[in-house]
Amino acid sequence: MDNSLPIDNPSMSRRQLLNFLTGSVIASTAGAALYPVAKYFIPPAESNAGGAIIAKDKLGNPIPASQILAEPAGTRALIAGLAGEPTYLTVKQDGTLENVGIVDNCTHLGCTFPWNEIDQQFQCPCHGSRYSADGSVLRGPAPLPLKIVHVAVKDNSIWISPWTEIDPRTGETPWWV
Ligand code: FES
DSSP states (O other): OOOSOOOOHHHHHHHHHHHHHHHHHHHHHHHHHHHHHHHHHSOOOSBOTTSOEEOBOTTSOBOBHHHHHTSOTTOEEEEEOGGGOEEEEEBOTTSSBOSEEEESOOTTTOOOOOEETTTTEEEOTTTOOEEOTTSOEEESSOOSOOOEEEEEEETTEEEEEEOOSOBTTTTBOOTTO
């Protein structure tokens, strides 16, 4: 007589199901525990659906807001903005960042230009155009105000986004839109 037990298929199925469920619980628990670790190592998104991008230095590394805000009030700091455009950010007297950035691209023939601290102007070295702090033309031959962008700080990241609404300096649709 054969006394061996018959293979209990339903029992095996239950065990497999139990193993599967236990494994799932362990996997999901491990996943939940590792999420903050993974989040730490994965850099934050560098652009969003609204066309905003994170400001970077000339080497392409994100610039923390704290790095620019460590500079004295009145500083114009150059960052790489939308499409890599060099863009001036201003440290305000209250130690925050101006929410408008000025694109460093002369509207005459496209030269870049420095900020003159004494005259409080952007002064183009190519043909002498001058712009006020908000990018309005003070002296030609530049025909148009400097392009501006939105600047916002979130979690120590600086976000640059396109300015597509009315240009507050002219009251008109921006020339670059
Ligand atoms: Fe700036 Fe000509 S390119 S004045």
